[in-house]
Amino acid sequence: MAERDEPEAAGGGGKEAELKKELESVVNKMLEEDDFRIEKTVQAIRILTRLGESKLNKPAGLGIDDPILSESFKCPLSGKIMGDPVILASGQTYDRPYIENWLNQGNLTCFQTKExxxxxxxxxxxxxxxxISRWCGVSGVAVPEPPKDVRGLITTRDRLLLSSLLDKMSSSLSDQKEAAKELRRLTQALESNRVAFCGLPGAISRLLSPLSESVVESHPDLQEDLITTVLNLSTHGNNKKAVAENPVVVPHLIESMKFGTMETIKNAAAALSTLSELHSNKLIIGRSMAPMALLRLLDGGHPLAMKEAASAISNLCTVDENKTLFVTIGTVNVIMRKINDSLLVDELLGILALLSQHPTAIYQLSEVNTIHCLMRILRQSNSSPTKENCVVILFAVCSRNRDLLKVLWIEEEHNKTLAELADVGIGRGKRKARDLINKIDDAFLNFPSTS
Known part of the structure; x- marks a missing residue:
């Protein structure tokens, strides 16, 4: 007899019995076959759905206080109504984030069956x-949202694993490499591991101890794993202070921007960028040799590493002390060379806008070619932040320099670039464009009348 895609409707009390009988038949066939077709799974789900509908259509036992039904919809791990139920290999159902956390802790068994x-x-x-959705509707209960990620849970097992890997950093080279690779993986995979790591005594110094040995220069893979682990740790807000204030971290990051794999150099710069997001770290990094190392990388590094270096410099230049430092070591000239080469234009204009408030930077930018370059970018770019940064720099450079203001006036007469921005632009860029137009008008067009 041919299999039916769905059971026929049955009336009264016989409906559930027929559904159960058909479900039993399908399940038995699935168990008997080593490689059953997906169609049988779909058929079983359809029957179970009909059976569930039959249960939910009964008037009795569907209140919010129904202990049997509500308990069956709770995750065994959380004890809460499931928002994203999933089936484990054992056949048991759990809420996704909680069973993922269970598995990520290294558990290889089912929580309920121990299989x-x-x-x-x-x-x-x-x-x-x-x-669950239908039961909530009948019971007047809000359908649960899929729960937030619960990977922030930290267990004793997590701490013991991380500590054992750190112990290997004082062992043989092969142990160091194995542990470094695993620490890189663990701190990238789970936020809880990033939190737990920095809570271990002396963890950061122990992690980076191999970098103090000359042997690491002959093993760039080990260096890459260690520096990437520092980057992973730095992405967690509560770790930034502890990582940057450790006296070995910034020097090792600076050194790693000079040699190693491309990934090592890029990730060392990225770690400085991430750490410099915290205000108190900006001065720590700025007072080290990091600014010069970042500028060298920006001037002659791989494009991916240059981008990370630009991000770090941008973060650091929000502090006046660091602005002065970067202007002094020649950042303005490096940035203008890169912009003229059409490299990282948007990112570098953001840095230049920060530096353009410094008197020395204004002097270094006071060239006719700079004005033409910025006006060209202003006309060609579709980015509002880029337009804003261009006009901010132009205002800083031209507003008190009549010769450059005249160059800007001639440009504006031909192209109406500022007028367009003042008309259809937004925010600060629009305001600064209007301010520049007013400066031009006051300097060259609004002559006092003579009688």
Whole structure:
């Protein structure tokens, strides 16, 4: 007899019995076959859906206080109604974030059955999700949102694992490499590991101890894993202060921007960029040799590393002390060369806008070619931040320099670039464009009348 895609409707009390009988038949066939077709799974889900609908259509036992039904929709790990139910290899259903956290802790068994899992793939349980939604509707309960990521949970097992890996940093070279690779993976995968790591005694100094040995220069893979781990740790807000204030971190990052794999150089610059997001770290980094190392990387590094260096410099230049430092070491000239070469134009204009408030930077930018370059970018760019940065720099350079203001006036007479920005621009860029037009008018057009 041919299989039916769906059971026929049954009336009264016989409906559930027929559904159960058909479900039993399909499940038995699935168990008997080593490689059953997906169609059988779909058929079983359809039958279960009909069975669930039959249950939900009963008037009794559907209140919010129904202990049997509500308990069946709770995740065994969280004890809460599931927002994103998934099926584990054992066949048990859990809320996704909680079972993911269980698996990420290294557990290879089902939480409920203790069965060793053949795989860790999670399959969405669409049936249970639909039943929960319908039950909530009938019971007058809000449908639960998929819960937020619970990977922030830190366990004793996490700490012991991280500590054991750190112990290997004082062991053989092969142990160091193995541990460094695993620490890189763990701190990238889970926020909880990034939090737990920095809570361990002397963790950062222990992690970077191999970098103090000359042998690391012959093993760039080890250096790359260690520096990338520092970057991973730095992405967590609560770690930034502890990482930057450790006396070995910034010097090792500076050194790693000079040699190593391209990934090492890029990630060392990225770590300085991430750490410099915290205000108290800006002075720590600015008072080291990092500014010169970042500028060298910006001037002659790989484009990906240059981008990270630009980001770090931008963060650091929000502090006046660092602005003065970067202007003094020649940042303005390096940036203008890169902009003229059409490299990282948007990013570098942001830095230049910050530096353009410094008197020495204004002097260094006071060239006719600079005005023409900025006006060209202003006409060609579709980016509002880029336009704003251009006009901010132009205002700083030209507003008190009559000769350059005249160059700007002649440019404006031909192209109406500022007028267009003042008309259709937004925010600060629009205001600065109007201010520049007023400066031009006051200097060259609004002559006092003579009688």
């Amino acid at each position: 060793v899992l053949s795989h860790s793939f999670l399959t969405p349980n669409c049936l249970v999700r639909e039943l």
